[in-house]
Amino acid sequence: MELEEKIKTRTAVAAVVGLGYVGLPLAIEMVKSGYRVIGIDVSQAKIGKLMAGESYVKDVPHEDVAQCVESGRFTLSTSYAPLHEADSISICVPTPLRKTKDPDISYVTAAVDEVVNVLTKNTLIVLESTTYPGTSEELIEHEIRTRLGYRIGEDFFVCFSPERVDPGNPSYHTKNTPKVIGGITPRCTEIGSMLYRNIVDTVIPVSSTRVAEMVKLLENTFRSVNIALVNELSLMCERMGINVWEVIDAAATKPFGYMPFYPGPGIGGHCIPLDPVYLSWKAKTYDFYTRFIELASDVNGNMPRFVVQEISDLLNSRKKSVNGANIMMLGVAYKRDIDDVRESPALEIYHLLRDKGAEVTYYDPYVPRFADKYGNDLHSVDLSAGALAQADLVMIATDHRCIDYRWVAAHAPLLFDARNATKGICGDHIYLLGGQRAAGDRMQGRAEVAYV
Numbered sequence: 001m002e003l004e005e006k007i008k009t010r011t012a013v014a015a016v017v018g019l020g021y022v023g024l025p026l027a028i029e030m031v032k033s034g035y036r037v038i039g040i041d042v043s044q045a046k047i048g049k050l051m052a053g054e055s056y057v058k059d060v061p062h063e064d065v066a067q068c069v070e071s072g073r074f075t076l077s078t079s080y081a082p083l084h085e086a087d088s089i090s091i092c093v094p095t096p097l098r099k100t101k102d103p104d105i106s107y108v109t110a111a112v113d114e115v116v117n118v119l120t121k122n123t124l125i126v127l128e129s130t131t132y133p134g135t136s137e138e139l140i141e142h143e144i145r146t147r148l149g150y151r152i153g154e155d156f157f158v159c160f161s162p163e164r165v166d167p168g169n170p171s172y173h174t175k176n177t178p179k180v181i182g183g184i185t186p187r188c189t190e191i192g193s194m195l196y197r198n199i200v201d202t203v204i205p206v207s208s209t210r211v212a213e214m215v216k217l218l219e220n221t222f223r224s225v226n227i228a229l230v231n232e233l234s235l236m237c238e239r240m241g242i243n244v245w246e247v248i249d250a251a252a253t254k255p256f257g258y259m260p261f262y263p264g265p266g267i268g269g270h271c272i273p274l275d276p277v278y279l280s281w282k283a284k285t286y287d288f289y290t291r292f293i294e295l296a297s298d299v300n301g302n303m304p305r306f307v308v309q310e311i312s313d314l315l316n317s318r319k320k321s322v323n324g325a326n327i328m329m330l331g332v333a334y335k336r337d338i339d340d341v342r343e344s345p346a347l348e349i350y351h352l353l354r355d356k357g358a359e360v361t362y363y364d365p366y367v368p369r370f371a372d373k374y375g376n377d378l379h380s381v382d383l384s385a386g387a388l389a390q391a392d393l394v395m396i397a398t399d400h401r402c403i404d405y406r407w408v409a410a411h412a413p414l415l416f417d418a419r420n421a422t423k424g425i426c427g428d429h430i431y432l433l434g435g436q437r438a439a440g441d442r443m444q445g446r447a448e449v450a451y452v
């Protein structure tokens with residue numbers, strides 16, 4: 001049967017390579033759409049968990065994994081051998097940076113190398129990993145054409161479809177987030193769109209893989225630059241004695257032409273701090289220097305140091321020093337309601353404070369443990385009134401919604417809030433990143449935050 005026919009009748013076998021935050025939800029959605037799915041991951045631990053019906057991605061419920069595996073329509077392997085029967089292969093492996101801040105594309109090349117070894121004709125390959133424009137042509141199409149002699153758009157099909165998953169987002173997930181897809185030839189786009197239309201609600205075809213690759217980089221560069229703008233504004237407002245959060249909330253009432261972004265202790269995760277660097281790196285090969293991207297990286301990257309300076313000044317105002325201070329951090333995940341600490345600014349702040357001699361503990365309901373750079377295994381402490389009261393300073397690094405900040409504010413002797421989690425809570429012991437509370441908000445001290 002033709003590939004097109006197999007996709008239409010949902011008899012095609014779909015494979016997903018790399019079952020992490022992106023690949024696992026996609027694989028589950030493919031099974032739910034009626035396809036048989038082969039999941040491949042190099043991690044034996046992850047494959048073992050999935051085979052036992054367990055999920056390790058917070059947004060994917062255990063029941064979904066268990067049902068898909070029990071149905072016999074989701075098979076798992078650490079070997080690429082089963083891919084010889086795949087009709088489509090979606091690649092969702094990591095694309096981090098090297099220590100030198102250059103793109104580390106080695107996971108993609110390793111996956112492509114393995115795929116080429118087992119690839120049969122009439123297969124669709126979709127790269128989902130975020131990467132620089134040109135990757136699909138240079139690392140996938142070129143490799144298959146030169147090693148196997150297959151003709152693009154006839155013997156095999158290559159598309160790029162950026163993953164837009166937003167972990168922890170209660171409204172948007174893989175199925176209802178519109179999916180952009182671009183193929184190397186129009187026929188590639190047609191075949192790729194056909195498959196994804198059966199899996200997600202909305203598919204937006206674009207004219208090439210390069211356009212699709214650039215779409216993702218535009219989206220994330222847009223976020224990085226706008227976050228940098230409000231971060232810089234927050235430093236300015238702090239100096240001017242203006243509450244930047246109030247400014248942003250008021251500006252956000254404009255019904256057109258403005259979209260709110262919020263300051264914070266820095267940017268984290270596998271996307272915003274990394275993806276723009278992929279673009280600026282590639283741009284340099286065209287002798288083009290992306291000043292906005294470099295500036296945004298610089299501003300955002302310095303936020304953890306700014307936060308540490310703020311904490312130091314606060315302790316100083318209480319005749320205390322960072323050295324020897326007992327500091328409790330609330331939240332270490334890179335953003336609210338998730339369990340991911342990759343590139344989390346909270347970890348950098350933790351290390352900076354530790355290097356200055358502070359005793360740092362943390363509470364994060366989603367991150368029970370993490371390993372610090374000294375090789376220590378750290379465990380989340382219990383969040384108790386006593387623990388808060390004993391701290392010289394409590395810092396809100398990540399504003400998980402399950403924490404009662406009114407209660408925290410009632411027990412912490414000194415509170416530094418890098419996320420405006422204490423919005424509407426008053427007290428002279430509460431300090432915000434980027435400025436003071438509004439006069440009406442400030443009111444008078446501890447009694448205002450008494451927990452009832």
Ligand SMILES: NC(=O)c1ccc[n+]([C@@H]2O[C@H](COP(=O)([O-])OP(=O)(O)OC[C@H]3O[C@@H](n4cnc5c(N)ncnc54)[C@H](O)[C@@H]3O)[C@@H](O)[C@H]2O)c1
Nearest residue numbers: 018019020021022041042043092093094095111129130163
């Ligand atoms: N996490 C997000 O929110 C997000 C959002 C949009 C796009 N992305 C992009 O999607 C890609 C994947 O990100 P992620 O967050 O899912 O990463 P992840 O680390 O959670 O998952 C990647 C998986 O790939 C596996 N893997 C590594 N090398 C492999 C190989 N050669 N063969 C098979 N499996 C291999 C790893 O074991 C891991 O399970 C990245 O390019 C990222 O930038 C991520």
